[in-house]
Amino acid sequence: MVKQSIWWLYRMGLKKLLSKSQIVQPISGKIQEVEPSGPDTEDEKYISWLKEHPCALASFHQMMKPAKGKQIVVFLDYDGTLSPIVNDPNRAFMTDPMRSALNDVARRFPTAIISGRSRDKVYAFVKLDDVYYAGSHGMDIMGPPLQVKYHHDKYQINAQDEKGKEFTIFQPAQEYLPSIEKMLKELKTRTCNITGAFVEDNRFCISVHYRHVLEEVLKHTITWYFLSEKGIYIRLHEVRSSNIQDYEALEQIVWSVLSDYPCFHMTRGKKVMEIRPSIKWNKGDALEYLLDTLGFSNSSNVLPFYLGDDKTDEDAFKVLKRRGLGYPIVVSSVPRETSASYSLHDSSDVLSFLIHLARWGETSA
Ligand SMILES: O=P(O)(O)OC[C@H]1O[C@H](O[C@H]2O[C@H](CO)[C@@H](O)[C@H](O)[C@H]2O)[C@H](O)[C@@H](O)[C@@H]1O
Numbered sequence: 001m002v003k004q005s006i007w008w009l010y011r012m013g014l015k016k017l018l019s020k021s022q023i024v025q026p027i028s029g030k031i032q033e034v035e036p037s038g039p040d041t042e043d044e045k046y047i048s049w050l051k052e053h054p055c056a057l058a059s060f061h062q063m064m065k066p067a068k069g070k071q072i073v074v075f076l077d078y079d080g081t082l083s084p085i086v087n088d089p090n091r092a093f094m095t096d097p098m099r100s101a102l103n104d105v106a107r108r109f110p111t112a113i114i115s116g117r118s119r120d121k122v123y124a125f126v127k128l129d130d131v132y133y134a135g136s137h138g139m140d141i142m143g144p145p146l147q148v149k150y151h152h153d154k155y156q157i158n159a160q161d162e163k164g165k166e167f168t169i170f171q172p173a174q175e176y177l178p179s180i181e182k183m184l185k186e187l188k189t190r191t192c193n194i195t196g197a198f199v200e201d202n203r204f205c206i207s208v209h210y211r212h213v214l215e216e217v218l219k220h221t222i223t224w225y226f227l228s229e230k231g232i233y234i235r236l237h238e239v240r241s242s243n244i245q246d247y248e249a250l251e252q253i254v255w256s257v258l259s260d261y262p263c264f265h266m267t268r269g270k271k272v273m274e275i276r277p278s279i280k281w282n283k284g285d286a287l288e289y290l291l292d293t294l295g296f297s298n299s300s301n302v303l304p305f306y307l308g309d310d311k312t313d314e315d316a317f318k319v320l321k322r323r324g325l326g327y328p329i330v331v332s333s334v335p336r337e338t339s340a341s342y343s344l345h346d347s348s349d350v351l352s353f354l355i356h357l358a359r360w361g362e363t364s365a
């Protein structure tokens with residue numbers, strides 16, 4: 001814990017934390033210094049949360065102690081983890097240093113990205129061939145060639161890329177594709193008049209973004225002029241609430257479309273409504289599938305890391321926790337409910353963590 005606090009002191013600036021104590025004037029008139037009773041500022045709440053979810057950078061050496069002789073496998077989410085959250089979903093590019101660190105990690109350890117986006121879109125951002133990709137919240141996996149016969153084999157095919165590299169494609173929501181395509185068209189048509197709304201095709205899922213949609217009722221003032229009997233103008237202001245409640249209208253459209261497709265449901269992410277087939281398959285199942293196909297089913301000889309920032313990543317954290325395996329690491333700059341055991345503040349901490357991991361792999365090889 002001392003290490004965690006020192007780390008955070010460094011991040012916040014020593015001065016800010018030292019100004020925490022308060023000067024009070026007791027009845028006797030003598031000046032006395034007291035510590036505040038509990039965390040009150042956002043920074044203090046974060047420091048307190050770090051006690052339960054220690055920073056994975058500060059704890060790195062401790063975390064790597066059980067790694068000797070074990071196979072490390074690295075799982076990562078994309079948005080908010082490998083790239084910071086940005087205003088335009090089409091411009092969530094990964095930086096070159098992040099790509100290079102990820103490449104170094106992927107050359108040393110099996111590495112997979114599990115994202116809510118379509119697999120192709122994530123690949124277009126990442127552009128690394130040594131990484132496995134799972135798009136659509138794990139419903140479209142490009143994984144290693146099968147070493148074990150998998151119980152869901154009706155959904156998988158073996159394939160080769162143009163360089164002759166073998167891989168397996170696993171798509172457990174195949175039969176939902178025609179409905180998804182219809183829903184996508186409907187959503188695009190019905191939301192086109194809502195300013196700022198953006199419907200994203202994630203192949204087996206659909207994201208309806210509202211980051212740029214007005215969420216509040218607009219209040220505006222109308223000024224009336226009346227000509228009085230004496231021939232002078234009287235000015236009156238009237239405050240009106242606008243009828244345009246864009247966010248609510250958008251949400252209603254989503255619910256209305258969903259009501260025609262009972263085999264789908266909606267989950268929520270960061271300023272996004274995500275429409276998904278109602279099958280028992282999430283990022284946690286994708287993680288287990290990849291561990292199995294990599295040859296680590298029931299193996300205690302594996303040390304998986306999962307780094308993610310979103311609610312959907314909690315499914316993967318829970319799997320690691322339930323199996324008592326490896327390290328679920330949440331990327332968050334604010335305290336939050338999570339099943340992760342460690343934390344990183346933001347995607348630049350993720351970059352540092354990947355650099356540490358690649359170096360560790362190099363020196364302990
Ligand atoms: O599982 P992920 O890789 O984290 O994908 C979840 C969603 O990420 C993207 O949206 C989020 O990031 C955007 C870019 O930073 C941001 O503009 C948006 O507000 C966020 O919700 C992606 O566009 C979605 O399709 C994914 O479902």
